[in-house]
């Protein structure tokens with residue numbers, strides 16, 4: 001997950017460079033960002049959940065890590081110098097000419113990578129639920145997410161540095177992260193041996209099933225789909241994350257434009273966002289394991305996000321102050337700890353283990369629809385509200401940022417609804433995870 005999250009965001013601090021070197025304008029950059037989720041949205045994630053529940057975490061994990069590596073190789077080739085001037089480039093550049101050939105092939109690679117990445121995400125969540133059921137599950141999930149966030153911090157630091165080495169090129173960070181993904185694949189193979197040993201100790205079959213629970217059937221999906229609380233969690237997830245991950249792609253340029261600083265300085269400020277989240281998420285996970293209050297944490301996280309996005313929209317353009325930027329970034333980091341720390345460990349409380357993989361995949365699927373649409377929507381809004389902008393001028397982010405504010409408001413309302421449902425139906429979302 002560490003290397004996967006690095007790969008996802010390696011281009012985020014390089015928007016200006018990729019625009020200059022490969023002609024990726026903000027709308028192209030937004031569409032490229034969305035491509036990570038396209039195949040997932042068109043059904044791959046549902047299939048991934050079924051594969052996970054049928055085949056188990058070892059097979060699915062190795063398959064997903066392999067897809068991530070294959071997708072990364074394709075993206076590397078797309079931005080490399082050997083692609084520039086090749087026959088494939090000429091052909092890809094001959095249609096839909098406003099979308100550069102390198103962006104088309106990189107997007108295809110990112111689509112394949114995205115299938116693996118999301119499949120790995122649900123696999124890891126199910127694996128943690130399996131290893132830590134009735135124990136420190138939220139802490140374990142919190143640590144896993146913290147490691148992923150450190151990956152984002154690392155890439156926001158390393159990517160501009162690697163790219164800026166003479167001769168400055170976007171190819172170097174892509175090559176670096178592709179190698180890391182190969183190491184990630186090998187790491188998952190090692191985990192698989194440990195997981196097989198756990199199954200032997202627990203007396204489970206080769207897919208990790210066969211305990212007291214019944215086997216998963218595709219028809220079980222109807223139990224998930226008919227649950228009101230499942231839908232509330234799924235919509236809260238899509239709204240919240242749509243104002244985080246797509247924002248992350250544009251945040252460097254937003255800070256560059258609002259503060260009038262270089263891309264490197266903006267990335268240096270923004271990289272503290274995932275780091276703040278990484279530092280706090282495990283503690284919140286531990287709190288949730290021992291004290292509970294999951295639904296309340298979701299509401300609080302959404303409120304903090306609204307405050308931060310309003311600050312980016314209205315305060316920073318008027319007062320381009322670095323302390324205000326740092327303060328909002330840290331607050332957003334706290335919000336990004338509260339929501340994930342509470343959201344993902346809530347899912348095993350509302351569905352049975354045998355269809356947990358499918359429940360996670362359905363939530364990821366709905367979330368991916370948002371993650372796919374919002375970078376495009378935001379990219380188009382940014383272009384629309386900056387119609388008169390000339391090359392080299394800063395972008396005006398105020399009105400586009402209201403898209404993210406609206407997501408936060410809706411997520412907060414869903415959090416309140418979830419808390420009310422939990423009080424009525426007693427799902428235990430406000431209760432600790434550790435059973436004494």
Ligand SMILES: C[C@H](NC(=O)[C@@H](N)CCCCN)C(=O)O
Pocket residue numbers: 008117118121145148241245340344364367
């Ligand atoms: C655990 C959770 N991950 C997700 O929500 C993923 N579906 C989306 C990852 C987006 C980057 N590819 C999280 O990171 O909190």
